[in-house]
Amino acid sequence: MRRKFTELEMAEHWTLSPKEMEIPAGKSRITRLGYFVLLKYFQYENSFPTTRRDIPTAVVEAIGDQLSINPALFSEYRLDDRTASRHRSAIREHLGVREATNQDGQPLIDWLIAEVLPHTSDDPTVEAEVDKWLRRKKIESPSDERIKTYVASAKNSFEKSLYQRLLNALPEECLNAIDAMLQLSDPELIDGQGPDTAEMPDGETAPLTFHQIKSDPGRASLESVFREVAKLNSIKCLMIPDAPWLAIPPRELEVLKRRTSSYDSSELRQLTSPARYVLVAVYCWLRRREILDGFVELLVSLIHRIDVRAERRVEKELLNDFKRVRGKSQMLFKIAELSVENPDGVISDVIFPIVPKDSLDAVVKEFKSGGPAFRTIVHKVMRNSYSNHYRQMLPRMLDNLVFRSNNTLHQPVIEALEILRTYRNDRFQYFPDHVDLRLESVVPAKWRDVVLEEGKDGNERINRINYEICVLQSLRIQLRCREIWVEGARKYGNPDEDLPSDFNERRADYYADLDLPSESNDFINKIRLEMAEALQQLNDDLPRNRYVKLREVGMNRIALEPLDEQKEPENLHALKIEINKKWPATGLLDILKETEFRVGVTDCFKTAASREALEKPALQRRLLLSLYGLGTNTGLKRVVTSEIPESYKDLVYAKRRYITREFLRNAIGKVVNATFAARDPEIWGEGTTACASDSKKFGSWDQNLMTEWHIRYGGRGVMIYWHVERKSVCIYSQLKKCSSSEVAAMMEGVLRHCSDMEVEKNYVDSHGQSAVGFAFSRLLGFELLPRLKAISKQRLYLPGPGTAANYPKLAPILARSIDWGLIAQQYDEMVRFASAMSNGVDAESVLRRFTRENAQHPTYRALQQLGLAAKTIFLCRYLNSLTLRQEIHEGLNVVENWNSANSFIFYGKSGEVATNRLEDQELSVLCLHLLQSSLVYVNTLMIQRVLREKQWRRRLKPEDLRALTPLIYLHVNPYGEFKLDMGDRIQIESM
Template sequence: MRRHWDIEELVEHFTLLPDELALLANKTGATRLGFAVLLKYFQQEARFPTVRQDVPRTVVAYLAKQVRVPEEEFIRYDWEGRSIKYHRSQVRSHFGFRELTLGDAEVLGVWLAERALGLGLHEEHLLAAAAGWLREAKLEPPSAERLVRVVHSALHMAEERLCSQVHGQLSADTRRALDALLITATTGQPEESEDNTLPLQSAFNDLAAEAGKPGLESVLGEVIKLQRLRAVGLPGALFREVPPKIVHTYRTRAAGEPPRELRRHPAAVRYRLLAAFCFEREREIIDGLVELLIHIVQRIGARAERRVERELFKDLRRVEGKQNLLVALAEAALQRPDDRVREVIYPVVSEQILKDIVREHEANGPAYRQRIYTVMRASYGNHYRRMVPAILRVTEFRSGNEVHRPVIQALGLLKKYTLSTARHYAPDEEIPLQGVVPSRWRGLVVEQDKQGRERVSRVNYELCVLSVLRERLRCKEIWAVGAHRYGDPDKDLPQDFEAQRPAYYQALAQPLDPTGFIAGLRQAMEAGLSKLDGGLLKNRDVRITERGGGWIALTPLDARAEPTNLLRLKVEIARRWPMTSLLDILKETDLRVGLTEEFRSSGKREQLERGTLQRRLLLCLYALGTNTGLKRLAAGTHSENYTDLVYVRRRFIGREALRSAIIRVVNAIFCARTTQIWGEATTACASDSKKFGSWDQNLLSEWHVRYGGRGVMIYWHVEKKSTCIYSQLKSCSSSEVAAMIEGVLHHCTDMDVQKNYVDTHGQSEVAFAFCHLLGFELLPRLKTIGSQRLYRPAAGQSEAYPNLQSVLTRPINWELIRQQYDQMVKYATALRLGTAETEAILRRFTRNNLKHPTYQALCELGKAVKTVFLCKYLHSESLRWEIHEGLNVVENWNSANNFIFYGKGSEMASNRIEEQERSMLSLHLLQICLVYINTLMIQRVLGEKQWSRQMGEEDLRGLTPLIYNHVNPYGSFRLDMDERLALESIEEAG
C-alpha cells in the first residue's frame, strides 16, 4: 500500500460504512482498531498486511478517530494470536473471499502460463496479473514466497511450451545450420584466451558484429551477413504469435553468451535463442543496409561538391558591390554611347573585375552543377557502383503510393541489368524518367548516339535512381521489406485503431469531433493575439520593428547573481563530507535504494552469491559510468579480478536493467525530497543534447557540423531540480524533436511531464502539433525569435490586432486540419503506444514529404499552436524566465558529464553501439546517484534550524543537488561494503 494519502483520499477510501461499523459492535480497544485496519486494508489491497508497518500511519490515525480508540492502541493489537486469525476469517467472509487451495494454485499457474508471453515473461508483471486474478476470483493471496513459486512455475511452463513450438517448426537442415553458426574458426585450440575475454571468431560472432562506417566494404560485408542469415532457412511465421519484446529478450540473451555457452544449452533452448537472434538480426541488417545506402549516396554528393568548390574557388575572388558597379557601368555607357568599350567601360570597371564577375557567375550557374554531377558520376562509376547489384540482390523495396511507382520500376530495371556491361539501356526498353530524373539532370542522363537517337546512360540513370531513392527512404514513402526502422510504415500505426477509436481519443483527452478541437484552439489563438496586441505598448521588453518586413525585437534577460547562502551551503557540505569518493556515493545509493537488484543474469540461473554479485556490479557500473574501464577498476584494492568483472558486465549489465535501475533511483529522489526545501512536485523538464567523442567504425558516429569532430549525441531529459529522467544515444544528424517526444512519453518514472523546455533545435511546427495532441506543452527558447511570424485565426480580419500587423501573416487552414484530424490522432496514438520508434514515425513528416496531406495538416496545426505559444512568450516575462531557468538546469547537467565521464578523454572507445549505449546509461546512473546523495546531504544540513532560518526565497529557488566540489572521482578504487556515509543517525537510517 502506498504511504501517502491526503485527507480527501482518506475520506473516500477509508471511511467506515454502517455495515462495517456493525462488525465492530462487540469489539473494544486495540482489538476494535486492529479489526478496522484489517477490514479497510483488505478492502483496498485484497490481501492482509504482512506486518504492522505495512499500514501507513495516516490510515491508522484516520481509522482510530472513527472507532474512537487512541492511535497508540494499534501497537497493542496481537499480530500473531488466535484473535487475528478469527478477524481475518470475519473479513474474508464479509467480502466473500476464501483461502487459496492447491487446486486454485494449479489453475492460477496454468492461467499465468497462457499469458506469460503477453506480459513479457517479467516476474513483476506476472505477480501483478496474479493479484488481479485472485481479486476477481475472490481468493485471498497466499504468502509472498508461495505466490513467487507459482509465478516461477508458470514462467517455466510458458518457456518450455515456446521451446517446443519453435523446435517443432524448425527443419533438420535449419537446426544443422543454426549449430554451424557456433563452430569456431580454428579447431584444436582453446575457444577463449586465458583471461576468458577474447573468444575465437565464429560465424555467430561475425553476425553479431556491428556494421562499419559508411563505405562500399561495409555494404558488401552486411550483404554477406544477410545472405548467411537467410541461408539458415527460418520459417517466415516462426515468431508470428510471439510478442516482439519476447523475441528481443531472447536475442539479447543469445548475444550476451559466447558460442561455447550456447552449445551447452539443451537443444530446444539453444534453438530458441539462436532462432530469435537470427530473426532479429536479419531485420537489423536490412535496416543497416538502408542506412548505409542513405549515407553513401549523401557522401557521394557532398564529396563532389567539396571537390568542385576547391577547384573552382581556390583562385576565385568574389566581387563585392556588384550593384554599385552595375550603376557605374550604366552611367558611363549612357554618357558616351558611341565610344569604344575599352575607352568608356574599363576606366570605370577594370577588365579583371569583369572577368571575375563572369567566373563567379559560371561557378554558381549550370556549369557548376554540371561539374558536380560529373565528379559524382566518376566517384560512383569507379567505386561505389559495385554496391548496387549487392543491395538489389538481397533487398526488396516497395511503396504504397502510386506517385513513387516509377522509382520502384526503375529499381527493377537496375536489377535486370546488374550483369550487363552495356553503356546504355536497350532502345526498346521502357525506362521511367518522370519522377526519377530531375529536369536539371535530364540532359546528362539522356544522350544522343551517332545516329542521333536518344539513349539513356546507365551510370547516370543509376545515380539519379539512388538519389531519389535516398530521399524517399528517409521519409518512408519507399520502404524495405523485412526491415524494422525502414519497414512498412503502415505497421508503425496501431492496427486496431478503427475498432478502438473512442478509447484512443479518450487516452489523448481529445474530442472525437474535430469541430470542438478546432474551436478550442481557435479561441486560444484569438485570446493570445488580443492579449499580446493590447499589452504591446506597455511591454518595455518587446518591440515590433519594420526591419525585414517585420521584426520582433526582444530585450535579453539580465543575468542573476548566485545567492550568497548557496555558496555558503556548498562550502558547508564540502566541510562535512570532504572529498567523498564517487564510488562510495554509488555504493551508498545502492544500500539505500537497492539499484543492483534490477540486474539479473541474462541466463535462467544465477549462481553467484548476492553479496559478491553486488560488489562486482558496483565496480562495473563505476568503470562504465566514469569511462575508466574494467582493467583500471580491477587494479583497485578489492578482491575482484578483471575476468570476473567482464563476466558480470556481459551477463548482467544490459540496457533494460540499466534503465530499470535509473528509474528506481529517480523515483527514490522524488520520495526523499522534502517540500519545505524543494517545493511541490514539479511537472516540467528540460531537454537538450550533448556531443561525446566516439570511435567512428559504426553507423551511429558522425561528424558534427557545429562542434566538429566525429561523435554521438546523448539527449537528456532533466526536471527542474536536476533529476535526469531519461537519456538517449543518437547520431549527430538525428532529429532532436523525435528525441524530445520519446523522452516525455517513455521515461517510465513517477514524474508526470506536462511542460518541456527545449532550445531552437528541439522544436518545429510538427513538434508543436504532436505535443498539443499528446497533451503537454512545448516551451522553446527561440534563437530566431526576431523572424517569427504570427498566424491569423480566421480570414477577413485584416484590420484586427493593429499593433502586430507587420508580423502577422496568412490565416490558418482549419479545413485541412478538419479533414486530417483522424489521421493526426492516429499518428499521435502510435507515438503514445510506442508501436514503432518515435524517429521512425516522425521520419514521414519532413520537408522531403511536403505533399503528404497529413504532414500539411500537422504543419497547419503546429502553426496555430506555435502562435498561441509566441503570444504567451512575448507577453509574459515570467514565462521567459521559466524557460531560461529550465534550460540552465539541463546545461548544468551537461557540464557535470565531463566531471564524471572523464576516462579516455571522455571518448566512447568502442565501435559497438550496444557498448556505447551501456556507457551512456551507466553515466546517467552514476550521475543520478550523485543527485540522490546530494539531496540527502542538503536536507541534512538545511534540516538544522540555524541553516533553515538563513535560506530565503531566492536561495531555495536557485538550490540544486547537482554539485560536486566535495566529490572525488579519481584516486584508488576502494570498496568497503561495511562502511557507510554519515547522512543521519543509525536510528533514522533504520
C-alpha cells in the same frame, strides 16, 4: 506494501463499510483496532502481516479514526499471540478464504503454463496474475518465496515445452547449419562483448561466426555494405522458417533474443539441444531485421556521400584558383564605357590596360562556381566516383532488398528499381529503346539534360549510369521520409504498421485518450478563439510593453530587450562549503552505494539466463562496480583492484548477463521517483510539471553508423539528449545521431520518460521546436515553450481572412491567415499519428514522414497549419510576458548546468565514448545518467540535512531557495581508490 496512498486510494481500500463496522471484534479497544487492521490488510494484500513494520502508519491512523480509537493503541496489539491467531481464523471464515496448501501448487503451475506464460514472462505481470488467481479461488496468498518457487517452476516447464515445440518446427538442414556456425571460433572478448571491429572473411558467402553476425555495421563504406550482405547470406543459409515465431508475442521474442546475445559461441555449445537451437534460431531470425535496417542506413549514407564529396571536391578545386572579385559593378561599367568610346579598338589595347586580364578571369571563375556550370562539373565528378567505385553496391542492394511503397505517386521509383534489377547483368551505355523508363518523379529537372543525350540519329537516349545515380538519389529521399520502405526491415519497414490498425473502429477511444474533441470544428474553434484572444491581448498591451518594439521595415522586425542578469544568491556558496565540511571528498562510488541502500537500484537488474545462481551480496557488489566503471567511462578493468574480491571476469559476467537498456531505465526511474519522494516541499517547493530538454555532444569512435560530424560544434561524435526538470532531476536521456531531429527527441522524452512526473510544459532552444513540433505538442496535450534565437524574424498568423485590421499595432509582423479547412480535412489523420506516438511508436519514425522532402503530403501541410496557429499563440504570450521569458530561460539554464556536470562524472578516456557498438554506447550513456541521478538524490538528502539546523533555515532567503540546486559536486571525489565497504554508510541522519 506501499507506504503512501492518495486520498482516493485511502478511501477505496481502507474505508470500513457499514456491515464491517457491525462485526463483533472484541470488547477491548486494542483488539477491535487490531482486528480491523488485519481485516483491511488482508483485503488489500490477500495475506496477513508478519511484522508490525509491514503495516503503514497512515493505514492504522485511518482505521483508528473510523473506529474513534487512538491509533497509538495498535502498538500494544501483538501479531504472534492467541488473539491475533483467532482474529486471522475469524477473518478467513468471514471472507470465505482458506489457507494455501502444498496441493494448490500444481494447479497454479498448470494454469500459469496454459493461460499466462504463452503471453508474457515478465515477473511482476506473472505475479499479479497469480494474485488474481488466488483471489478467485478464495485461497490465502502463501509467502513470497513460495510464489516465486511456483512461478519459477512454471517458467521452467513452459520453457522446456516451448523449446521442444519450436525445435520440432526447425528443419534438419537448419539444425546442421546452426551447429556448423557455432563450431567456428569467436574472437577474443573485450569487456565481455568481443572486439569493436569484427573482421569478415573474404567473399560474401563465406561462413560467419556467431559474434560476427552479432556485430554492428561499421562506418559508411563499400566494405561495410559487403559485410552486411555477408551477414544476410549467412542467416539465409541457416534456412530458418518464419512460421514458428509468428505465434509468440514480440516482447517474449525480444526476451529470448536478449538471452542469446549474452552468450558467446562456446557457451551456446554447452546448452542442451532444444535451448541451443531455438535460441540461435530466434536470435538470427530477429537479427535479420536489424541487419536490413543497417544495410539501408549504409545505402542512405553512401548515396548522400557521393553527392556531398563531389561538391566538396569541386568547390575545393575552384577555390584554389579563384578569389572573390570586389567592385564588379564598377569594373563592368569601365568595360562598357571603354567599349562605347572605342568600338573598333583591340581588347588587349583598350580594355586590358584599364581592367587587367586576371580580374576578368576571376569574374568568369566566380560565375562558374555558382551557376549551372558548377552543377555540371559536380555531376561529372559524381559520375566518375560512382562508376569507378560505388557502383559495386548496386547489385548487392537489388539482390537483397525488396522495396515497396504505399503511395502511387512514388511507384515510378519502384518501377525504375525493377528495371535496374532486370538489366543489372547487362553491359550497355544506353538503355534500349524498347525499355519503358519513367523520368517523372525519378529524374529531377536540373539533371534532365545530363540523363538524356542526343544520339547520332538525332533521337534522345537515356544514359544508363546517369539514370542510376538519379534513381539512387530519389530512392534516398523517399526512404528517409518513409514513402518507400523495405520488406522485412524494422526501422525502414512498412510505415503503416506503426499506425493503429483499429483506429476507425475505436475512434472515440483514441480521441478520449488524447483528451481531444471528436469533431474537428470543436477543435478548430477553440484554437481560433485562443489565437484571436492572444493577438488582441498583445495588440492592446504593446504600447505599454517597454521590452518589445516592432520595426516597420526590414527582415528583423521584432526588437526584444534582453533579460537582466540575476546575481547569484550570497548564501548558496556558503551552503556548498558547509556540505563540503560535513562530507569532504565523498566518493562517487560511495554515493552510488548509498543510493543502493536506500532505493535498491540493483533489484531492477535480472539475469538474462534461465536461472540465477549468484548470491545477492556478491551480485550487488559486481553490479555496482560495473555501473560505476561504465558510468565514469573508465571501463571495467580500471575498477578492479587488489583490495576487492571481484575480478575482471566477474564484472564482465555481470555486465553481459544483467545490464541492459531496459533494466537501466528502470533503475534510473526508481532513483528519480525516490528523489521526488524525498524532497521537502518547504525547501524545494511543490512538485513541478515542467522540464527542459537539450542535447550535448560527446566525442566517440567513428567506425560505426551512430557517429557523425557535428555541423555546429565540429568534430565527430554523438549527441545525448537530456530532459531535466526544474530542480535538476533528469527524467530521460537518449543517445542520438548529430543529425537527428531534436524535435523528435523532445517528444520522445516527454512521452517515454522514466518517472512518475506529469510533464505539462517543455522548454527547448531553437533546435527543439518546429511547426510540426508545435502541432504534435498541441495534439499530445503539453506546452512547447522554446527560447527562439531568431525571434526578430518571427511572424504572427491570422485566425481568419480580413482580420488584420483588428490588430493594427501588430501590422509589421502579421502574415497570412491559417488554412482551417485543410486542418479539418486532415484532423483524423493527425490524431491517428499522434495516437501512434502516444501508444509507443518512436517519435522519430513518425516525424521522418513529415519533412521538406515530403512537403506535398496533405497531413504534413495540415500539421504545418496547426503548428503555425499554436506557435502564434505561444509567440503572443512570449512577447507579452516577461515572466514567461524568464521562466523559459531559467529552465534551460538548469539543463545547461546538467550538461556541465557530465564531464565531471564521465571523465574516463577523455570523455569520449570509446566503443563502436551501439548497445555499449547506450549503456555508457544510461550509466552516466544513473550516476548523475544518484548524485542528485544523495545531495538532496545532504542539503535537507544541513537545512534542518535552525541557523541555516533562518539564513536562507527566498532568492536562495529559488536558486537552490542539488546538482553540486564540490564535495565529491570521482577518482582515487575504489573501495567498496558494504558495512560503511554515509551519515546523513541517525540510522
